[in-house]
Ligand SMILES: Nc1ncnc2c1ncn2[C@@H]1O[C@H](COP(=O)(O)OP(=O)(O)OP(=O)(O)O)[C@@H](O)[C@H]1O
Ligand SMILES: CC(C)(CO)[C@@H](O)C(=O)[O-]
């Protein structure tokens with residue numbers, strides 16, 4: 103019997119281990135991990151169906167492609183928190199062939215189920231649903247699929263044709279199979295999260311979708327299963343992604359702080375304020391007001407893009423282990439269309455994708471234009 107110690111309604115504690123197929127885990131590994139709660143491993147839809155729902159509490163699902171890291175563990179902990187002690191957390195582990203373009207990317211995608219069970223259990227999962235490809239697609243490639251629509255053709259969709267149709271198709275299937283009250287996804291895959299929200303809204307899926315902020319290494323690199331393919335030198339180059347995003351965010355904050363200071367110093371429009379302050383001999387405040395007057399209305403989006411671009415260009419110009427930029431885009435979170443240069447307020451996402459060596463990485467940061475500090 104598996105135990106998770108997550109409460110009396112914990113369905114995993116009611117699922118005998120013998121009913122789930124064995125993993126390839128050795129007896130030695132199992133005993134070494136005896137102190138960590140091991141979630142029930144479910145390999146088939148029938149086993150998942152047999153998992154009792156928590157009485158009077160919710161089932162919360164985290165979907166993954168395995169090779170779990172601290173980013174995934176954070177999602178599982180957030181799911182545990184959302185489900186509460188009486189609720190149930192189910193983690194899915196499935197490398198979905200439908201969302202891969204290059205066969206090589208699919209073939210080399212890391213598969214680490216034994217370690218995943220331990221990570222999921224330690225983070226509070228009650229069950230791990232890890233079906234094989236034949237279980238998810240018993241009739242071979244599905245003829246009928248979800249179409250992501252225009253948002254799915256931008257950025258990641260343009261670089262990975264068919265990716266989002268494949269992703270949404272499996273997410274729809276996994277939502278039907280797991281039937282959660284709530285499902286959590288990472289903001290690291292911001293376009294994916296936006297599309298899942300859109301699918302759930304457009305097609306009336308009875309589930310709440312929650313986004314979880316990106317988890318990063320101490321030096322800023324967004325955690326990703328694909329990071330393990332980076333050599334130390336490539337990893338160093340890859341830091342340009344997050345550093346570009348942070349620099350752009352800091353530039354926007356500085357510009358907004360400048361604007362606020364100018365507003366606080368004297369009322370009126372930028373140019374008038376600068377002239378008035380100059381007459382009063384307020385040279386510093388006048389310079390601020392002038393800078394703001396010049397910077398708007400075409401300032402902030404362009405400045406944000408240029409700041410990030412400069413850092414990425416520098417990494418692309420390196421002789422060894424250069425970064426190859428795929429896209430840098432400042433987009434509207436609602437539909438992933440480009441933010442126009444004259445946009446003065448509202449939410450945006452600055453998103454980047456680049457290849458370092460053989461590894462393609464993505465990252466993004468949420469920004470708010472016109473927000474007062
Ligand atoms: N660093 C992270 N912070 C927060 N959530 C993350 C992070 N990395 C992955 N996730 C989320 O975990 C879920 C499963 O993602 P997935 O298994 O594809 O991992 P991954 O690290 O993104 O792998 P890869 O980038 O190689 O595809 C997704 O909702 C994803 O957004
Ligand atoms: C949502 C998902 C599990 C669908 O395969 C995958 O795209 C991922 O891990 O982000």
Ligand code: BAL
Pocket residue numbers: 201202291294
């Ligand atoms: N993390 C998103 C899934 C993918 O790259 O296919």
